Structure formats: structure tokens, C-alpha cells
Amino acid sequence: MVRHLVLALLSSAVGLAYANTTPQSLRDAVDRMLVAQTFGTNGKVAIEVGQPDPRLALAACTAIEAFLPVGTRAWGRLNAGVRCTSGANWTAYIPARVRVEGEYLVAARALGRGQVISDADFAFMRGDLTELPPNMITDPQQAIGQSVNVTLAAGQPLRSDWLRAPVAVQQGQTVKLFARGSGFSVSHDGRALATAQSGQNVQVRTGGGQVVSGVARPGGLVEVVY
Template sequence: MHATLFRRRRPALACLNFLAATALVIGSQAASARATELSGGAKPVIEQFLLAQAGGLPGKVSIRIDTPMSGALPACDALEPFLPSGARVWGRVSVGLRCNDNGSARPAWTRYVPAYVAVVANYYVAGRPISAGDTLGAADIQPRQGDLSALPRGVVTNPQQAAGMVASNRIALGAPLRLELLRGATVIQQGQSVKVQSQGSGFVVSTEGRAMTNATAGAAIQVKTQAGQMLSGIARADGSVELPN
């Protein structure tokens, strides 16, 4: 009886093995297609477009453009590249291509081409375990180099972005410093007497006042003068307040 059941199951097992092998081949072909770089006239168009879009990024930019899963692109004499709304210009991106050959018999089309934009640059990490409320000094900021697209958004790429800032959360030794984990140091306390200055062409006017709130350097603050007038200005690192011109 067991031998009979085994003979009955052999065709089913063979079928399952065939399906599994077919799935592996298809998966391998799909992965191979995704990893193959795009050829043809569309590649330089996409490269130039991405380089222009990434022009303001720090560091060295390198681009890899893959063949879309749909295969090679149709012929086109006037390609128009674009990025989907809200897409960032580094890491894995999907670049849109429109073709609308005016006067050509070829139909218009739109395709999306996968690409990877690497941005290798300096970024900064914590040089020691940093507790919430600690003010960062030069020794607390250590440089590293890597692909920014593989790091969290908001990573510090300029030491001046972190120097003198206060940690709002605990930051582990060697962890990337991120702008959202830092806040400006308080330079003016609520109720503090402050000097209020207004500068113009060839003159400086100053008066005394009382800060109505706490403020970090560069933040807006209201000051009440001794005469009772409410003024709005910008807190400076030296604890003074500058009025807008």
C-alpha cells in the first residue's frame, strides 16, 4: 500500500519540483534584468539630468542606471526626463522619461527607469557618548566618510551645523549626528535684561529691554523696552537682540 501511495505521489512531486525550478529561473532572470545597466541614447540623457539635479549635494556623486523591468526603451529623438513629485535625488530613484516626437509616426510613451545615486562625502558622528542637554564642542564631533544615501536624513555634513548645539536626545558613541537631534543653545533667558540694537547705513541705535521669552541664537524674540514698547528682533549669540532694518 505504501509503495502504491508513493507511486501516486511521484507525478505530483515532480510537478512541484518543476514549478519551483521555473520560479527560480524567472526570479534569476528578473534580478539579472534589474542589475543590467541601461544601454542606448537614454542613458546619457538620464545621467546629465541626475547630475544637474544633484548639483547642490555635498561630496562626490556617482550614478548607476539600470534597465527597467519592461526591457529596452522604444526609440525616441526627444527624451524628456523628470522625477516624480516629492522624490529625493539620492539613493534609489525612479526617473521618468517622456517621449513625444512631434511630427513622427512613432507613438508617444512614458517609462520609468530605476537608478541609484550615491553621494560619497564627509559626515560627522559623536566622538563620545552624549547625554541629552550636553552642549557639543569640537572634540565631540568626529568626521567620517560614506554614502550619504545610506545614512539617516538630516545627517550633519558640516561641523558648524553641530558646534555649540545642544543634544535633545542621548547620542551613542560613533552614531551619526542628525540635525533633528540637536537644538540651539539658549542665549537669552526670559526676563533677562538685553541690549537691543538697530543698524543702518552709517549708524547704530541701541536701547535696553527685557526679554519676554527664552531664545536660542538666530531665533525670533520679543523685547519690552523700559518705555513699555514691544519690539521684535533676532537673538544673537552674544545675548543681544538685533532689530530688522
């Protein structure tokens, strides 16, 4: 970690000068760039830089700059670019791999559709996060209080696309409609015209037949803000 921190500070500008262009100088530039790119990443980072294509015949260069192509992130397997910024005009690409060992959440027991996740419903698993889908959950706060929209077996990883905010009101349910504004607050009973998750808009029909739109809140509440 100390080595990587020092390298990150030394290469904050990413571009580094070299007296000559060698395969090792290209690899060093990529390594320093990836160290800077991954600085602060949660988890244990390991960087592997491959060898440049031996068929490359690069002109002498006094300053090179490593970079990531547009749309590429310092994550998993990638091809990093190195270009000459002084003395010649060329760009080369070098294979590299960034591993990030960290913890992610898995189901501690079988979870049924619609179940709201609590502290007892998940456990931690450790592994290379770059080998997992990008929607894996690593922060418990992203899971606690969420509703499962698929059936999960014990040990199955938790993914953000498998969770959603729990239903706050059900269609046809009698809800408490409350309105507030500058200097006033009133409440009425009404009937929800649709099912809504917490934070979603939902229409409510009041006892007088009026249809009002509000924001669903937990506990069968619908808030109207003026």
C-alpha cells in the same frame, strides 16, 4: 570623473537622438541624464541603471529624452522616465540607483541635552549618504555652536533636527536691553519675560515697568532696532 564630466557636457540638453530604440539606448539616456543631474554633487557619485521591462514593445523612435518624474531627485533608488520625442508617442520607466559616498558628522563622545557643540565634540564618518536620513549633517558649520536637544551616544550621527540654536536669555534673567537707530544708541537693564534662542524675539520688562520687544543675542543681550 572625466568620463562623467564629458557625458554631462554632451548631454546638457538631456535629450539624445538614436537611430533605433534598444534597451541599451534607453539605459544610456538615463545614465547621461543622471550624470548631468548629479554634476557638482559633493561626494563620490556612482550611478547604476537597471534593465527596462523586457515586456515593453516600444515603437521605433528617432529621438528619446530621459527625465525624472515630478517630485523625484537624483538620489538613492528611483525610477527614471524615458519618452520618445520624435517618431512615436510612448514613455517608459527604468529603475536606477544613485549612490553618493561622502562624509557626515557623528558625536565624538557622549553629548548631553543642552550641550553646545564645539570642534572637539564631533568626528567624521564616511558612507553612502543616500542611505541616511535627509537631515544628516555633513558641514561642521551647521553643528558648531548649536545646542543638542537630545542625549547622544558616542558615534551617533548628528542630525539637524536634534540641534538648535543655544539659549541666549533665560526667563527671569537680568539682560542688557540696548536700542539703536539712526544716529542714536541707548542701553538699559531689564528682565526677560521668556526664554529665547539667539535671533528669537523676546519681551523684556524695564526697571520702569515698560515692556519692550527685542531680538535675543548671545551674552544676555536683547536688541531693539528702530
